[in-house]
Amino acid sequence: MPLQATLQPAYAIDHVHMGILPSPFHSRTSRLNLNQQWNEWNGFASAAYYSDAHIEYFSTRNTCGVFDVSPMRKYRFRGADAAAMLDRMVTRDVIAQAVDTVAYNVWCTDAGALVDDGTIFRLAEEEFMLCCADPCYDWFCLSAVGFDAVDITEISEEVAALALQGPTSCALLKAMGFTGIEDCKPFQIMRFAFASGEIMISRTGYTGDLGYELWLPPQDAKQLWDALFDKGALYGIQPLGDESLEMARLEAGFLAPDVDFHGSLHTVQRGHDHSPLELGLGWILNFKKAHFSGRAALLAQKESGNYRRLLKLDIEGNKPAEHSILYADKKCATEIGYITSAMWSPVVKANIAYGLVDAKFFKGPIWAEIYHQKELRWQRKVARCTRVTKAFWSPERARATPPPDC
Amino acid sequence: MNNSTQTFKSRYDAIVIGAGHNGLTNAAYLAKGGLDVLVVEKNDYIGGAAVSRELHEGWVYSNCSYVCSLLRQSIHRDLELTRHGLMIVPYSGTTNFSRTGDYIAEYSDHAMQYREIRRHSLRDADASVRYETDLMRYAKLIRHFLLRTPADPTSFKPRDMSEMMFMAKKFAGMGEEQVYEFIRFMTMSAGDFLDEYFENDLVKAMFSTSSIIGTALGVYSPGTAYVLLHHVMGDVDGAVGAWGLARGGMGAISNAIAGALREHGGTIRTSAPVQQIIVRNGRATGVALEGGEEICADIVVSNLDPKRTFTVIMDRNDIPADLRSKAENFKIRGSSGKVNIALTGAPDFPSLPGGHPLRHGSFQFLDSMERMERAYDDWKHGRWSDDPFVEMTQSSMWDPTLAAPGHYFVSCFIQYCPAEVAGGWTPEKRDAFGKTVIDQICNYSPNFRDLIAHMEVRTPHEIENEIGLTEGNIFQGELTIDQLMFNRPFPGYSQYRGPVKGMYMCGSGTHPGGGVSAACGANSAREILRDLKRPNVVPEDDVDE
Ligand SMILES: Cc1cc2nc3c(=O)[nH]c(=O)nc-3n(C[C@H](O)[C@H](O)[C@H](O)COP(=O)(O)OP(=O)(O)OC[C@H]3O[C@@H](n4cnc5c(N)ncnc54)[C@H](O)[C@@H]3O)c2cc1C
Numbered sequence: 001m002p003l004q005a006t007l008q009p010a011y012a013i014d015h016v017h018m019g020i021l022p023s024p025f026h027s028r029t030s031r032l033n034l035n036q037q038w039n040e041w042n043g044f045a046s047a048a049y050y051s052d053a054h055i056e057y058f059s060t061r062n063t064c065g066v067f068d069v070s071p072m073r074k075y076r077f078r079g080a081d082a083a084a085m086l087d088r089m090v091t092r093d094v095i096a097q098a099v100d101t102v103a104y105n106v107w108c109t110d111a112g113a114l115v116d117d118g119t120i121f122r123l124a125e126e127e128f129m130l131c132c133a134d135p136c137y138d139w140f141c142l143s144a145v146g147f148d149a150v151d152i153t154e155i156s157e158e159v160a161a162l163a164l165q166g167p168t169s170c171a172l173l174k175a176m177g178f179t180g181i182e183d184c185k186p187f188q189i190m191r192f193a194f195a196s197g198e199i200m201i202s203r204t205g206y207t208g209d210l211g212y213e214l215w216l217p218p219q220d221a222k223q224l225w226d227a228l229f230d231k232g233a234l235y236g237i238q239p240l241g242d243e244s245l246e247m248a249r250l251e252a253g254f255l256a257p258d259v260d261f262h263g264s265l266h267t268v269q270r271g272h273d274h275s276p277l278e279l280g281l282g283w284i285l286n287f288k289k290a291h292f293s294g295r296a297a298l299l300a301q302k303e304s305g306n307y308r309r310l311l312k313l314d315i316e317g318n319k320p321a322e323h324s325i326l327y328a329d330k331k332c333a334t335e336i337g338y339i340t341s342a343m344w345s346p347v348v349k350a351n352i353a354y355g356l357v358d359a360k361f362f363k364g365p366i367w368a369e370i371y372h373q374k375e376l377r378w379q380r381k382v383a384r385c386t387r388v389t390k391a392f393w394s395p396e397r398a399r400a401t402p403p404p405d406c
Numbered sequence: 407m408n409n410s411t412q413t414f415k416s417r418y419d420a421i422v423i424g425a426g427h428n429g430l431t432n433a434a435y436l437a438k439g440g441l442d443v444l445v446v447e448k449n450d451y452i453g454g455a456a457v458s459r460e461l462h463e464g465w466v467y468s469n470c471s472y473v474c475s476l477l478r479q480s481i482h483r484d485l486e487l488t489r490h491g492l493m494i495v496p497y498s499g500t501t502n503f504s505r506t507g508d509y510i511a512e513y514s515d516h517a518m519q520y521r522e523i524r525r526h527s528l529r530d531a532d533a534s535v536r537y538e539t540d541l542m543r544y545a546k547l548i549r550h551f552l553l554r555t556p557a558d559p560t561s562f563k564p565r566d567m568s569e570m571m572f573m574a575k576k577f578a579g580m581g582e583e584q585v586y587e588f589i590r591f592m593t594m595s596a597g598d599f600l601d602e603y604f605e606n607d608l609v610k611a612m613f614s615t616s617s618i619i620g621t622a623l624g625v626y627s628p629g630t631a632y633v634l635l636h637h638v639m640g641d642v643d644g645a646v647g648a649w650g651l652a653r654g655g656m657g658a659i660s661n662a663i664a665g666a667l668r669e670h671g672g673t674i675r676t677s678a679p680v681q682q683i684i685v686r687n688g689r690a691t692g693v694a695l696e697g698g699e700e701i702c703a704d705i706v707v708s709n710l711d712p713k714r715t716f717t718v719i720m721d722r723n724d725i726p727a728d729l730r731s732k733a734e735n736f737k738i739r740g741s742s743g744k745v746n747i748a749l750t751g752a753p754d755f756p757s758l759p760g761g762h763p764l765r766h767g768s769f770q771f772l773d774s775m776e777r778m779e780r781a782y783d784d785w786k787h788g789r790w791s792d793d794p795f796v797e798m799t800q801s802s803m804w805d806p807t808l809a810a811p812g813h814y815f816v817s818c819f820i821q822y823c824p825a826e827v828a829g830g831w832t833p834e835k836r837d838a839f840g841k842t843v844i845d846q847i848c849n850y851s852p853n854f855r856d857l858i859a860h861m862e863v864r865t866p867h868e869i870e871n872e873i874g875l876t877e878g879n880i881f882q883g884e885l886t887i888d889q890l891m892f893n894r895p896f897p898g899y900s901q902y903r904g905p906v907k908g909m910y911m912c913g914s915g916t917h918p919g920g921g922v923s924a925a926c927g928a929n930s931a932r933e934i935l936r937d938l939k940r941p942n943v944v945p946e947d948d949v950d951e
Contacts, residue, residue, distance in 0.1 A: 034515070051763065052514050054496050054643065062495045062653055063806050168806050175811070234811035236804065318479070318644060318948045346643045347493055349483040 020045045023070040024160035024221035028229075032239050039242050042135070042156075044071035049241035054346065057244035060207045061347045061393070063236025064166035066228060067206075067245050069213065070221075073135050074156045077128040081149035086120060086128060089143040091276065091298075093289045097122045100189040102202050106276050106284060107143070112297030113264035113273040115139055116257060117281075119204060121189060129155070133257050139265065143293065160221040164228065165211030165248070167397055168235040170406040173201065173212060176231050181212070182402035195220035206245060208252020210397045250341050251348065253312065253391035255279060260310065260340040260354055277301055278308045278356070309362040310340065312388040315351040317381065320344055321368040326355050330382050332369055336361035339368060345392055352392050355385065362387075414675055417702040418444040420934070421693055423680045423719065424709025424913065426454025426873070430663040430674075431927030432707055432912040432934075434485055437670035438943045439935045444701065445672065446693065448679035452664055454709070454873050455880065456922045458655025462860035465748035465815050466808045468655040469862065470869065470880070472799050472817040473497075475640030475649040476923035477659060478553055484945040490665030493653040496642045497804045499767025501758065502612045503850045506773070509757055510608045511764050514648075527606035537603040537613070543580065544588060545639045545646055546949075550576050552639070552918045552925045553947035555933060556892040556900045592887050596634045597626040597775050607774040614775050615797065618821055620880035620920065622739035624782035625775045629886040636885055636919065651799075654807050659922060683708070685724040689907035704908050705934060709927070711882035712895035712915040713738050714874055715904075725905045732896040736915075737889060740825035740866030740878030741785055743794075745843045748860040749814040753851045766803040771796055771846055778821075785822035790839045790865070795821040796846050813859075818843055823865050825877035831867040839865055881920020882913050891917060902930035903937075910934055 021044045023029070029047055030036070037048040046068065050056060059065035077086060087094040090105040097103050099122050106117045116139075118132030130140075140152050164173070173181045177192075181201060184190050189202045197217055205211035216224060229237060240248075246256070255261060260279065267273040275298060276285060285298055301307050315321050321342040328334040342353035357366065366385040371378055397403050418441075422433040425447035433443045451457065455470035474494055482492065498514040510526055513519045524531035550572075557569030577585055591599065596617030600610045616637035617630040624630070638647035652658040664674060679696045683706050692702035708715040716725060716733035758764050772778060772795055781791035802808040802815040809815050820843055827835060840863035847854050866878025875882060883889055892900045895915045902910050912930035914920040932944040 035517075052498065054645070055498065055514075058495045061493060062804070171811070236806050344643060346496075348488050349479055349494075349643075 023068050024218035025068045025070065025162070025225050028222060028225040029068055029239065033241075037241070041071040041242075042073060046071055047239065047241035049243045050239045053241060053243035053247075056238045056240050057247045057346065059236060059238035060166045060209050060211070060240065060244065060248045062167065063238065064164055064169040064172055064232065065238045065240040065244065066225075066232075067163040067165070067240040069161045069163050070159075072131050072133060072156070072161065073154070074159050075130045075137065075140060076153045076155045077130060077140075077150055078153075079126055079150040081147040082126050082128055085144050085147040085150045086130070087289065088292055089140070090120065091285045091292055091294070093286050094120060094122075094128075095289070099124060102187045102189060102204050104284065106281055107139070108276065108294030108298065109264050110293055110297065112275045112294040112301060113267075114261055114276055114279065115264050117255065121202065123189075129159075134263065158217070159215050160218040160224075161216075162214045162224065162228070163205050163207075163211060163240075164214060165205045165207040165209055165240070167210055167395075167403075168405075169211050170403045172228070172232050172235040172237065174406060175235070176227055182406040184212075185401045186399060195223045199224065206252070206254055207248035208254070208391055208393050208398060209248070209395060210403050247343055247346070250343055250352065250354070251345050251391070251393035253394075256341065275301055275307060279310045306359050308337065308356050308358055310354050310356050311362060311366070312392065313353045313355050313366065313368075313385040314388050315342075315353055315368055315385050316383045317370075318344055318351050319370050319372045319381065319383075320351060321353045321355075321370050321383065321385075324353075324368040324370050326357060326385070327367045327369065327382075328361050328364055330367050330384075332367065332382060334361075336366070348392050350392065352388075353385070412673070412675075414444070414673065414701075416700070418442050418673075419703060420444070420705035420707065421446060421701060421703040422707045422709060422912065423683070423693060424448075424454060424874075425452035425660070425664070425674055425676070426709045426913060427456040427660045427663055427922055427924055428912050428914060428927035429454070429707070429709030430660055430667055431481065431485075431924040432709070432931045433672050434663055434667040434670060435928055435931030435944050436705070436934060437667055437672035439931065439940050441705070441938075443667070443672040444703070445667070445674045446678040446680055446695070446701070447674065447676045448874065449872070450677045452674060452676060453657045453660030455875065456656040456660045458657030461746075461862050462748050464810055464813065465860065466655050467746040467815060467862060468652075468657070468801060468817055469746060469864070470744060470873065471656045471922050472651075472801060472819065473649045474652050474656065474659065474922055475637075475642060475647075476921040476925075477640070478923055478925050478928065478947060479641070479643075480553065480945040480948045481924045481928055485663065485666040487659070487662040487666065490662035490669075491654070492658050492662035494642060494650040495653055495804055496645070496648055496650045497767070498648075499764045500612075500770060501755075501764045501767055502608070502615075502770045502772055503755075503757060504608055504773045505849075507757060508608075510612050511767075512612065523609055526608050527604070530604045530606050530609045533603045534609075540587075541635065541638060542646060543584065544591060544635050547576060547580060547588065548635060548639050549646070549947070549949040551891070552923065552949070553928060553945075555902065555929050556894070556917050558898070558901060559892055591631050591635075593628055594631040595626045595628050596630040597779075599631040599634070600775070607776075611772040611774050611778070612770075614778065615770055615772060615795065618778065618782070618795070619797070619819065620742050622741040622785070622822075622879075622884060623886075624779045626779055632887065632890070633885050636921070640921070640923070651801055651804050653805050655801070655805075656922060663924065680719055683720050683724075683909060685721070685906050685909075690904070690909040705910065705938075706908060707910040707912050707930065707934070708904070709913045710874060711738060711876050711879070711913055712736055712911065713876045713883070715911060715913075715915075729896070729899070729905050736895060737884040737886065738876045738879040738882070739884065740870065740875075741822045742866065742878065742880050743790070743820040743823035743839060743843070744862075744864040744869070745818040745820065745840055746862040746864075747816045747818065747858055748809070749816055749857040750859050751812065751857045752814060753816075753847075753854045753857060755851050757850065766800060768800065769798040769847075769850070771850060781822055785824050788824050788827055790823040790827070790842065791821070792842055794823075794842050794846055796843055798847060818847070825866040825870070831865055836863050836865050836868070839863065882915035883920070885919050890919065894919060902933045
């Protein structure tokens, strides 16, 4: 039998885009990115820094900074079963979540291993938006099994988004004409008319300081950026790259996927994924609500108390404990864990880190073996680590409504 | 800061005279070490030369010091000054305008800095690497000694010997050739030093400016190379040589230290000028306030400059004659002025494109070291410079808490302005001095004058009268080699102990000298706790990493 193929001309095929993709703000971000320093995030160009990461980082603590979060993955869940479906998938109570609020959530396997974390926006009684750093559509479809009245759509490309973070963020939004934004409570959503349509503003963020995230159709993206930087000049606005955001999130006590935890679905080695309890997320496990994925396993783990702990550490000296192994003794004889994230905190003036420590050892002494380079030559030191229970940075203004000076 | 609700006792374990940032640091560590401490301050506000005041409604000024780099990070961390409200924000970009209409700027980005110097001289752009490396070598050396008590080189006490060894080791670590270079450097003029690296006048001018800040010397006077170093030995988050701003003005530093002091149980009493340190039977027993009230303590610490301490608040009969004459001869000449300005809009600098990041930075106006030397000549003749060197820092461009959006606070530091002028200072002369500063700025920013809502003009005369810095010398004593390390303030008195038992010094007049470092106060507290045989609570520096 002769082989048969229908040939399509090359132009008729929707080929993959070669190379890195521009976000809806790229024409603006690339202008400010003086040295063209980019990272790749979900295929999009994300600025590593714009001109000086140290200065940009401080805008989140001193004035305000803007981070392009458009490459984040966004999904819409719509339908009569949407709430129930999400409620079974994630660890917090979605049924009880009020319309126009946002909740940080995690979702786990039945074995209680963390798949990913993200934020759930309840946009209407039967409509939600879920945002997470990495693609998760397949897992959502698997999690919807048995729920017919839910329609899950990836809307990443339909929504452009910016995070505006820092103490002058509210005053700036107000000056831009978003009247009433000062009454927006943490994790609340407000909507305003903007450009060709509507902008959604949520009081959320990844810096631990006062801040908002702004969501709008991509065609209005540039206009938003220009309006922010036009008015923002008087409010000390700075663009933020990945480096400064990474610093801010660590001080704030937030986790980074594939840095502090390894998502269960792509974990090959046994035990290399994590439970939310290990990551200090016990506070978002709602064992009072109905069944959710991983509930039984997590409850058992919680009752046993026998699990690793991701600890916040304050480490003596000023050399970040990047990639360090942790020990129970200064001689480094008993290995008890490892550092996941580490940095010198410019605002707190402390050498901070997260360390994942074995169950048996998390209450005892902890030492980090640190390697650092001095004009190429490697130096080794063993530094005492002190456990910290609160976020390294958590200013009052982040919780106040209205925020100060607004 | 007011006392109204507080009652004060007549006896404390220790009294610190002066609520400058060093006095507060000293008191905080004494309190942390378990002592019942009182700080007495003559003004109705605290902070001394590290102070923020709202002299015109809606604008907060850093009235004296205005930028921060020397503050010991380990003290910030140890006293948890962030929790007490302190944030040090880095800033960058200094533009030095020339009369030709061009400028030279400093960028934090290495490649941009290189290209900027290259615009003026290819050779100098390359030489700047050599220059920065040499200066950094000295900075790294000197940084080891900031939070340490200088050894007494004439003493055979084990502690002094081991401190001498520490010092010798650090020096020797540089290698023989570098030791020679360093000794040469310490005695050299900044002008000669810069001439060894650079050919372009504007490049030299840019690098020279920090060599005369606060200093009654010219760029070509021996000893000014060290002053240059003094301004690059600090850091912001480990970036050695970088400068930052305290959010809320420099007073935020003093206020945060005061917060730590109070948390450790210490007390601050303002509007309480000390007339005299009381000495009985060869030991300090307390202080007498102006007005006669006496407060007792076994430990009395002076945050005042050494000249004022030993010639004003200590009786000549209570101290050795030799010390009195050392104090009288102490070099503490005033040479700087300060003009703080409230602006109602952003000044235009036509040489810089609109929106250029340099517009947020600091501005200086100097073509050549020669021009600086001429400004110094005026000072030598007892006049303020009529072509003054001005460093104009646009603090509120970086700090939203100083003025409303669209309003600006601008801090101007000026060399040179004498402590005495013929016929004495008058308000008219002060304002005439202020006018030279505004005129200088207006040469480069024509609309500047129209934006001024208020200004505070301070000559050395005002600085002396308000915060008691003798002759208005900003460092509590000049930073020349005869007054540094184990010679600061005087040979034999470098370990913070005074001439009578129980009396100590903790101001910038002691090692490691002027600037908002908190190191003098901390070092002094360490010595006091040691004399009291109490455990040390003062942290080590974290520079050697
Ligand atoms: C105009 C100016 C600009 C400067 N710029 C900078 C800068 O940008 N960066 C930097 O790092 N450094 C700068 N300096 C230097 C720095 O500010 C000082 O070296 C430092 O603040 C001194 O601190 P101190 O605690 O040692 O003493 P001071 O701040 O001098 O404190 C002494 C205290 O004692 C009080 N006092 C005096 N007499 C009595 C008495 N009889 N009884 C009771 N109390 C008394 C005074 O009121 C004062 O509060 C500047 C200084 C000046 C003046």
